[in-house]
Amino acid sequence: xxxxxxxxxxxxxxxxxxxxxxxxxxxxxxxxxxxxxxxxxxxxxxxxxxxxxxxxxxxxxxxxxxxxxxxxxxxxxxxxxxxxxxxxxxxxxxxxxxxxxxxxxxxxxxxxxxxxxxxxxxxxxxxxxxxxxxxxxxxxxxxxxxxxxxxxxxxxxxxxxxxxxxxxxxxxxxxxxxxxxxxxxxxxxxxxxxxxxxxxxxxxxxxxxxxxxxxxxxxxxxxxxxxxxxxxxxxxxxxxxxxxxxxxxxxxxxxxxxxxxxxxxxxxxxxxxxxxxxxxxxxxxxxxxxxxxxxxxxxxxxxxxxxxxxxxxxxxxxxxxxxxxxxxxxxxxxxxxxxxxxxxxxxxxxxxxxxxxxxxxxxxxxxxxxxxxxxxxxxxxxxxxxxxxxxxxxxxx
Ligand SMILES: Cc1ncc(COP(=O)(O)O)c(C=O)c1O
Numbered sequence: 001x002x003x004x005x006x007x008x009x010x011x012x013x014x015x016x017x018x019x020x021x022x023x024x025x026x027x028x029x030x031x032x033x034x035x036x037x038x039x040x041x042x043x044x045x046x047x048x049x050x051x052x053x054x055x056x057x058x059x060x061x062x063x064x065x066x067x068x069x070x071x072x073x074x075x076x077x078x079x080x081x082x083x084x085x086x087x088x089x090x091x092x093x094x095x096x097x098x099x100x101x102x103x104x105x106x107x108x109x110x111x112x113x114x115x116x117x118x119x120x121x122x123x124x125x126x127x128x129x130x131x132x133x134x135x136x137x138x139x140x141x142x143x144x145x146x147x148x149x150x151x152x153x154x155x156x157x158x159x160x161x162x163x164x165x166x167x168x169x170x171x172x173x174x175x176x177x178x179x180x181x182x183x184x185x186x187x188x189x190x191x192x193x194x195x196x197x198x199x200x201x202x203x204x205x206x207x208x209x210x211x212x213x214x215x216x217x218x219x220x221x222x223x224x225x226x227x228x229x230x231x232x233x234x235x236x237x238x239x240x241x242x243x244x245x246x247x248x249x250x251x252x253x254x255x256x257x258x259x260x261x262x263x264x265x266x267x268x269x270x271x272x273x274x275x276x277x278x279x280x281x282x283x284x285x286x287x288x289x290x291x292x293x294x295x296x297x298x299x300x301x302x303x304x305x306x307x308x309x310x311x312x313x314x315x316x317x318x319x320x321x322x323x324x325x326x327x328x329x330x331x332x333x334x335x336x337x338x339x340x341x342x343x344x345x346x347x348x349x350x351x352x353x354x355x356x357x358x359x360x361x362x363x364x365x366x367x368x369x370x371x372x373x374x375x376x377x378x379x380x381x382x383x384x385x386x387x388x389x390x391x392x393x394x395x396x397x
Contacts, residue, residue: 073281
Protein backbone atom coordinates (compact mmCIF):
# COMPACT_ATOMS: atom_id res chain seq x y z
CA UNK A 1 0.00 0.00 0.00
CA UNK A 2 1.42 3.34 -0.96
CA UNK A 3 0.26 6.25 1.15
CA UNK A 4 0.35 9.46 -0.82
CA UNK A 5 0.72 12.34 1.57
CA UNK A 6 -0.09 15.97 0.82
CA UNK A 7 2.77 18.00 -0.55
CA UNK A 8 2.61 20.32 2.47
CA UNK A 9 3.19 17.43 4.87
CA UNK A 10 5.79 15.82 2.67
CA UNK A 11 7.75 19.05 2.67
CA UNK A 12 7.97 19.16 6.48
CA UNK A 13 11.59 18.73 7.39
CA UNK A 14 12.26 15.57 9.34
CA UNK A 15 14.72 16.50 11.99
CA UNK A 16 17.87 14.65 12.93
CA UNK A 17 17.79 16.60 16.17
CA UNK A 18 14.36 15.21 17.06
CA UNK A 19 15.67 11.70 16.49
CA UNK A 20 18.59 12.30 18.82
CA UNK A 21 16.37 13.91 21.45
CA UNK A 22 14.08 10.86 21.37
CA UNK A 23 17.02 8.96 22.84
CA UNK A 24 17.18 11.27 25.84
CA UNK A 25 14.33 9.89 27.93
CA UNK A 26 16.42 7.77 30.33
CA UNK A 27 16.65 8.56 34.05
CA UNK A 28 20.31 9.42 34.05
CA UNK A 29 19.86 11.80 31.13
CA UNK A 30 19.75 15.42 32.24
CA UNK A 31 17.72 17.30 29.72
CA UNK A 32 17.99 21.03 29.17
CA UNK A 33 16.15 20.42 25.89
CA UNK A 34 12.40 20.54 26.53
CA UNK A 35 10.52 23.74 27.33
CA UNK A 36 8.99 22.10 30.37
CA UNK A 37 7.73 23.87 33.46
CA UNK A 38 8.70 22.28 36.80
CA UNK A 39 6.13 19.65 37.83
CA UNK A 40 6.81 20.21 41.53
CA UNK A 41 5.52 23.78 41.13
CA UNK A 42 2.17 22.82 39.59
CA UNK A 43 -0.64 24.02 41.85
CA UNK A 44 -1.90 20.48 42.35
CA UNK A 45 -4.02 21.08 45.42
CA UNK A 46 -5.70 24.16 43.91
CA UNK A 47 -6.44 22.26 40.67
CA UNK A 48 -7.83 19.34 42.68
CA UNK A 49 -10.13 21.65 44.64
CA UNK A 50 -11.18 23.56 41.51
CA UNK A 51 -11.99 20.30 39.70
CA UNK A 52 -14.00 19.14 42.71
CA UNK A 53 -16.03 22.36 42.76
CA UNK A 54 -16.65 22.05 38.99
CA UNK A 55 -18.01 18.50 39.34
CA UNK A 56 -20.05 19.42 42.44
CA UNK A 57 -21.90 21.95 40.31
CA UNK A 58 -23.43 19.25 38.09
CA UNK A 59 -22.75 17.69 34.73
CA UNK A 60 -22.30 20.87 32.67
CA UNK A 61 -18.52 20.56 32.57
CA UNK A 62 -18.81 17.16 30.89
CA UNK A 63 -21.12 18.43 28.15
CA UNK A 64 -20.28 20.08 24.80
CA UNK A 65 -19.76 23.82 25.12
CA UNK A 66 -19.38 26.95 23.02
CA UNK A 67 -16.77 27.00 20.26
CA UNK A 68 -15.57 30.41 21.45
CA UNK A 69 -15.09 29.05 24.99
CA UNK A 70 -16.62 29.17 28.47
CA UNK A 71 -17.97 32.69 28.96
CA UNK A 72 -17.07 33.16 32.67
CA UNK A 73 -13.43 32.30 31.88
CA UNK A 74 -13.40 34.74 28.98
CA UNK A 75 -14.78 37.43 31.30
CA UNK A 76 -12.11 36.70 33.91
CA UNK A 77 -9.40 36.77 31.25
CA UNK A 78 -10.70 40.10 29.94
CA UNK A 79 -10.13 41.55 33.42
CA UNK A 80 -6.61 40.14 33.50
CA UNK A 81 -5.90 41.49 30.01
CA UNK A 82 -7.24 44.96 30.98
CA UNK A 83 -4.75 45.07 33.87
CA UNK A 84 -2.02 44.80 31.20
CA UNK A 85 -3.50 47.58 29.07
CA UNK A 86 -5.31 45.25 26.65
CA UNK A 87 -8.94 46.32 26.73
CA UNK A 88 -11.18 43.68 25.14
CA UNK A 89 -14.68 42.29 25.51
CA UNK A 90 -15.47 38.54 25.64
CA UNK A 91 -16.59 38.82 21.99
CA UNK A 92 -13.06 39.89 21.11
CA UNK A 93 -11.57 36.74 22.66
CA UNK A 94 -11.61 33.04 21.83
CA UNK A 95 -10.34 30.17 24.00
CA UNK A 96 -8.21 27.62 22.18
CA UNK A 97 -6.40 24.33 22.76
CA UNK A 98 -3.21 26.02 23.89
CA UNK A 99 -1.79 29.07 22.15
CA UNK A 100 -0.40 26.67 19.55
CA UNK A 101 -3.91 26.19 18.19
CA UNK A 102 -4.59 29.94 18.31
CA UNK A 103 -1.57 30.51 16.06
CA UNK A 104 -2.58 27.73 13.69
CA UNK A 105 -6.14 29.03 13.38
CA UNK A 106 -5.06 32.65 12.96
CA UNK A 107 -2.66 31.70 10.20
CA UNK A 108 -5.41 29.59 8.61
CA UNK A 109 -7.92 32.43 8.44
CA UNK A 110 -5.46 35.15 7.44
CA UNK A 111 -3.31 33.55 4.74
CA UNK A 112 -3.39 31.60 1.48
CA UNK A 113 -0.75 29.00 0.60
CA UNK A 114 2.11 30.87 -1.05
CA UNK A 115 1.70 34.00 1.09
CA UNK A 116 4.76 35.26 2.90
CA UNK A 117 5.17 35.52 6.67
CA UNK A 118 7.92 37.52 8.34
CA UNK A 119 9.54 36.07 11.48
CA UNK A 120 12.58 36.77 13.65
CA UNK A 121 15.90 34.98 13.32
CA UNK A 122 15.74 32.76 15.31
CA UNK A 123 12.12 31.98 16.17
CA UNK A 124 9.85 29.40 17.81
CA UNK A 125 10.36 26.03 16.19
CA UNK A 126 6.79 24.71 16.32
CA UNK A 127 5.53 27.85 14.62
CA UNK A 128 7.87 27.30 11.71
CA UNK A 129 6.11 23.93 11.34
CA UNK A 130 2.67 25.58 11.41
CA UNK A 131 3.70 28.05 8.73
CA UNK A 132 5.16 25.28 6.57
CA UNK A 133 1.97 23.22 6.92
CA UNK A 134 -0.04 26.22 5.71
CA UNK A 135 2.21 26.44 2.67
CA UNK A 136 3.66 29.82 3.64
CA UNK A 137 6.86 31.32 2.41
CA UNK A 138 8.87 32.18 5.53
CA UNK A 139 11.32 35.09 5.57
CA UNK A 140 13.39 35.93 8.64
CA UNK A 141 14.49 39.38 9.80
CA UNK A 142 17.62 39.86 11.87
CA UNK A 143 17.14 40.34 15.59
CA UNK A 144 19.51 41.56 18.28
CA UNK A 145 19.29 42.15 22.04
CA UNK A 146 16.68 44.90 21.46
CA UNK A 147 14.41 42.76 19.29
CA UNK A 148 13.63 42.61 15.58
CA UNK A 149 15.95 44.91 13.63
CA UNK A 150 13.65 47.38 11.80
CA UNK A 151 16.06 47.99 8.89
CA UNK A 152 16.28 44.28 8.18
CA UNK A 153 12.49 43.90 8.52
CA UNK A 154 11.80 46.81 6.18
CA UNK A 155 14.14 45.50 3.51
CA UNK A 156 12.38 42.12 3.58
CA UNK A 157 8.93 43.71 3.67
CA UNK A 158 9.70 45.75 0.55
CA UNK A 159 11.08 42.73 -1.23
CA UNK A 160 8.61 40.00 -0.21
CA UNK A 161 5.44 41.92 0.75
CA UNK A 162 4.56 39.63 3.66
CA UNK A 163 0.97 39.55 4.79
CA UNK A 164 1.78 38.68 8.38
CA UNK A 165 4.49 39.13 10.97
CA UNK A 166 4.87 36.54 13.75
CA UNK A 167 6.85 37.43 16.86
CA UNK A 168 7.45 36.53 20.51
CA UNK A 169 8.55 40.00 21.69
CA UNK A 170 8.70 39.25 25.43
CA UNK A 171 11.17 36.61 26.71
CA UNK A 172 11.30 34.90 23.37
CA UNK A 173 11.60 31.23 22.67
CA UNK A 174 14.42 30.44 21.95
CA UNK A 175 16.48 33.53 22.88
CA UNK A 176 14.81 34.87 26.05
CA UNK A 177 15.14 38.35 24.56
CA UNK A 178 12.76 41.25 25.15
CA UNK A 179 12.04 43.85 22.49
CA UNK A 180 12.68 47.42 23.65
CA UNK A 181 9.69 49.75 23.61
CA UNK A 182 11.32 51.76 20.84
CA UNK A 183 11.63 48.64 18.65
CA UNK A 184 8.04 47.64 19.42
CA UNK A 185 6.80 51.04 18.27
CA UNK A 186 9.01 51.09 15.18
CA UNK A 187 7.94 47.60 14.05
CA UNK A 188 4.29 48.55 14.62
CA UNK A 189 4.80 51.64 12.46
CA UNK A 190 6.32 49.50 9.73
CA UNK A 191 3.45 47.03 9.73
CA UNK A 192 0.97 49.92 9.52
CA UNK A 193 2.92 51.55 6.70
CA UNK A 194 3.00 48.31 4.70
CA UNK A 195 -0.50 47.13 5.63
CA UNK A 196 0.48 43.97 7.50
CA UNK A 197 -1.00 42.14 10.47
CA UNK A 198 0.96 40.85 13.46
CA UNK A 199 0.54 37.66 15.48
CA UNK A 200 1.98 38.49 18.90
CA UNK A 201 2.71 35.26 20.79
CA UNK A 202 3.14 35.85 24.53
CA UNK A 203 3.38 32.64 26.54
CA UNK A 204 6.25 33.86 28.73
CA UNK A 205 5.42 37.51 29.54
CA UNK A 206 4.36 36.71 33.12
CA UNK A 207 7.49 34.71 33.96
CA UNK A 208 9.79 37.63 34.79
CA UNK A 209 12.68 38.09 37.14
CA UNK A 210 12.35 41.82 37.84
CA UNK A 211 9.61 44.46 38.05
CA UNK A 212 10.12 45.90 34.59
CA UNK A 213 6.89 46.23 32.62
CA UNK A 214 6.75 45.45 28.91
CA UNK A 215 3.78 46.82 26.99
CA UNK A 216 2.45 44.31 24.50
CA UNK A 217 2.39 45.27 20.82
CA UNK A 218 -1.38 44.85 21.08
CA UNK A 219 -1.65 47.43 23.91
CA UNK A 220 0.67 49.86 22.09
CA UNK A 221 -1.54 49.60 19.00
CA UNK A 222 -4.78 50.53 20.81
CA UNK A 223 -8.09 48.80 21.45
CA UNK A 224 -9.26 45.59 19.78
CA UNK A 225 -11.24 47.22 17.02
CA UNK A 226 -9.11 47.69 13.90
CA UNK A 227 -6.04 46.54 15.81
CA UNK A 228 -3.44 45.13 13.41
CA UNK A 229 -2.20 42.90 16.26
CA UNK A 230 -3.72 39.54 17.12
CA UNK A 231 -2.43 38.59 20.54
CA UNK A 232 -2.26 35.11 22.03
CA UNK A 233 -1.26 33.74 25.42
CA UNK A 234 -1.72 30.58 27.47
CA UNK A 235 -2.04 28.98 30.90
CA UNK A 236 0.59 26.40 29.92
CA UNK A 237 3.52 28.12 31.61
CA UNK A 238 1.70 29.72 34.54
CA UNK A 239 -0.66 26.90 35.62
CA UNK A 240 -0.11 23.64 33.70
CA UNK A 241 0.29 22.74 30.02
CA UNK A 242 -1.95 19.67 30.29
CA UNK A 243 -4.98 21.92 30.80
CA UNK A 244 -4.40 22.87 27.16
CA UNK A 245 -5.99 26.29 27.42
CA UNK A 246 -4.84 29.34 25.55
CA UNK A 247 -6.62 32.39 24.19
CA UNK A 248 -6.48 34.84 21.32
CA UNK A 249 -7.73 38.43 21.32
CA UNK A 250 -8.28 40.81 18.46
CA UNK A 251 -10.80 42.62 16.31
CA UNK A 252 -14.13 40.77 16.62
CA UNK A 253 -14.24 40.20 12.84
CA UNK A 254 -11.04 38.17 13.04
CA UNK A 255 -12.15 36.35 16.18
CA UNK A 256 -15.46 35.33 14.49
CA UNK A 257 -13.49 33.87 11.56
CA UNK A 258 -11.22 31.99 13.97
CA UNK A 259 -14.35 30.65 15.64
CA UNK A 260 -15.58 29.29 12.30
CA UNK A 261 -12.23 27.67 11.64
CA UNK A 262 -12.14 26.22 15.15
CA UNK A 263 -15.58 24.71 14.66
CA UNK A 264 -14.18 22.81 11.70
CA UNK A 265 -10.99 21.87 13.55
CA UNK A 266 -12.34 20.51 16.85
CA UNK A 267 -15.76 22.08 17.65
CA UNK A 268 -14.41 23.43 20.94
CA UNK A 269 -11.66 23.01 23.50
CA UNK A 270 -12.29 21.04 26.69
CA UNK A 271 -15.18 22.47 28.74
CA UNK A 272 -13.84 20.67 31.80
CA UNK A 273 -10.40 22.27 31.55
CA UNK A 274 -11.90 25.72 30.99
CA UNK A 275 -14.25 25.39 33.96
CA UNK A 276 -11.40 24.19 36.19
CA UNK A 277 -9.38 27.27 35.18
CA UNK A 278 -12.34 29.53 35.81
CA UNK A 279 -12.79 28.06 39.30
CA UNK A 280 -9.05 28.37 39.86
CA UNK A 281 -9.12 32.05 38.97
CA UNK A 282 -11.90 32.73 41.46
CA UNK A 283 -10.70 30.56 44.35
CA UNK A 284 -6.91 30.82 44.13
CA UNK A 285 -4.46 33.72 43.97
CA UNK A 286 -2.97 33.07 40.53
CA UNK A 287 -0.85 36.21 40.65
CA UNK A 288 0.78 35.08 43.90
CA UNK A 289 1.41 31.68 42.28
CA UNK A 290 2.97 33.33 39.22
CA UNK A 291 5.19 35.45 41.52
CA UNK A 292 6.24 32.26 43.35
CA UNK A 293 7.16 30.30 40.23
CA UNK A 294 8.89 33.31 38.67
CA UNK A 295 11.05 33.65 41.79
CA UNK A 296 11.98 29.96 41.64
CA UNK A 297 12.66 30.05 37.89
CA UNK A 298 14.77 33.18 38.39
CA UNK A 299 16.82 31.30 41.02
CA UNK A 300 17.24 28.32 38.67
CA UNK A 301 18.32 30.61 35.85
CA UNK A 302 20.85 32.30 38.16
CA UNK A 303 22.19 28.88 39.12
CA UNK A 304 22.78 27.87 35.50
CA UNK A 305 24.09 31.31 34.59
CA UNK A 306 26.60 31.26 37.49
CA UNK A 307 27.78 27.71 36.69
CA UNK A 308 28.45 28.64 33.07
CA UNK A 309 30.11 31.89 34.11
CA UNK A 310 32.38 30.06 36.53
CA UNK A 311 33.66 27.88 33.69
CA UNK A 312 34.50 30.97 31.62
CA UNK A 313 34.81 28.87 28.47
CA UNK A 314 36.47 30.92 25.74
CA UNK A 315 34.01 31.75 22.97
CA UNK A 316 30.90 30.86 24.99
CA UNK A 317 28.59 33.90 25.11
CA UNK A 318 25.06 34.58 26.26
CA UNK A 319 22.86 37.36 27.57
CA UNK A 320 21.45 36.65 31.04
CA UNK A 321 17.68 36.40 30.54
CA UNK A 322 15.33 38.62 32.56
CA UNK A 323 12.41 36.21 32.23
CA UNK A 324 11.01 33.24 30.34
CA UNK A 325 12.41 29.72 30.33
CA UNK A 326 15.50 29.69 28.10
CA UNK A 327 19.14 30.60 28.01
CA UNK A 328 20.43 31.05 24.46
CA UNK A 329 24.15 30.43 24.11
CA UNK A 330 26.56 31.18 21.36
CA UNK A 331 29.19 28.43 21.24
CA UNK A 332 32.80 28.93 20.18
CA UNK A 333 33.03 29.93 16.53
CA UNK A 334 32.97 26.92 14.21
CA UNK A 335 31.48 24.53 16.78
CA UNK A 336 28.43 22.84 15.26
CA UNK A 337 25.80 22.40 18.01
CA UNK A 338 24.23 19.38 16.30
CA UNK A 339 27.56 17.54 16.41
CA UNK A 340 28.05 18.73 19.99
CA UNK A 341 24.61 17.32 20.89
CA UNK A 342 25.62 13.84 19.77
CA UNK A 343 28.69 14.03 21.98
CA UNK A 344 26.71 15.57 24.90
CA UNK A 345 24.03 12.87 24.78
CA UNK A 346 26.72 10.24 25.21
CA UNK A 347 27.75 12.08 28.37
CA UNK A 348 24.16 12.21 29.62
CA UNK A 349 23.04 15.76 28.88
CA UNK A 350 20.75 17.13 26.17
CA UNK A 351 19.89 20.56 24.76
CA UNK A 352 18.35 21.84 21.54
CA UNK A 353 20.82 22.94 18.86
CA UNK A 354 20.00 26.45 17.71
CA UNK A 355 19.77 25.42 14.06
CA UNK A 356 16.24 24.09 14.75
CA UNK A 357 14.97 27.63 15.27
CA UNK A 358 15.93 29.12 11.93
CA UNK A 359 13.82 29.13 8.78
CA UNK A 360 17.02 29.49 6.74
CA UNK A 361 20.81 29.91 7.09
CA UNK A 362 21.05 28.72 10.69
CA UNK A 363 23.75 30.00 13.02
CA UNK A 364 25.04 26.52 13.75
CA UNK A 365 27.10 27.46 16.80
CA UNK A 366 24.06 28.27 18.94
CA UNK A 367 22.09 26.27 21.49
CA UNK A 368 18.98 26.63 23.65
CA UNK A 369 19.19 25.57 27.29
CA UNK A 370 16.07 25.26 29.41
CA UNK A 371 16.67 26.16 33.07
CA UNK A 372 13.18 25.70 34.57
CA UNK A 373 12.94 21.92 34.69
CA UNK A 374 16.10 21.02 36.59
CA UNK A 375 17.67 22.46 39.72
CA UNK A 376 20.40 21.92 42.25
CA UNK A 377 22.59 18.87 41.76
CA UNK A 378 21.03 17.98 38.40
CA UNK A 379 21.80 21.43 36.99
CA UNK A 380 25.34 21.25 38.40
CA UNK A 381 25.81 17.79 36.86
CA UNK A 382 24.19 18.75 33.56
CA UNK A 383 26.34 21.85 33.13
CA UNK A 384 29.47 19.85 34.07
CA UNK A 385 28.64 17.23 31.41
CA UNK A 386 27.96 19.94 28.85
CA UNK A 387 31.21 21.72 29.61
CA UNK A 388 33.07 18.41 29.34
CA UNK A 389 31.46 17.76 25.95
CA UNK A 390 32.36 21.24 24.71
CA UNK A 391 35.93 20.77 25.93
CA UNK A 392 36.28 17.35 24.38
CA UNK A 393 34.62 18.37 21.20
CA UNK A 394 36.78 21.45 20.85
CA UNK A 395 39.88 19.30 21.31
CA UNK A 396 38.62 16.71 18.82
CA UNK A 397 37.66 19.15 16.07
C1 LIG B 1 6.65 30.70 21.79
C2 LIG B 1 5.62 29.66 22.08
N1 LIG B 1 4.40 29.81 21.56
C3 LIG B 1 3.44 28.91 21.77
C4 LIG B 1 3.66 27.79 22.54
C5 LIG B 1 2.55 26.79 22.70
O1 LIG B 1 2.07 26.72 23.98
P1 LIG B 1 0.70 26.05 24.35
O2 LIG B 1 0.07 25.51 23.10
O3 LIG B 1 1.01 25.00 25.34
O4 LIG B 1 -0.13 27.16 24.92
C6 LIG B 1 4.93 27.59 23.11
C7 LIG B 1 5.21 26.39 23.92
O5 LIG B 1 6.28 26.10 24.32
C8 LIG B 1 5.93 28.55 22.87
O6 LIG B 1 7.17 28.43 23.37
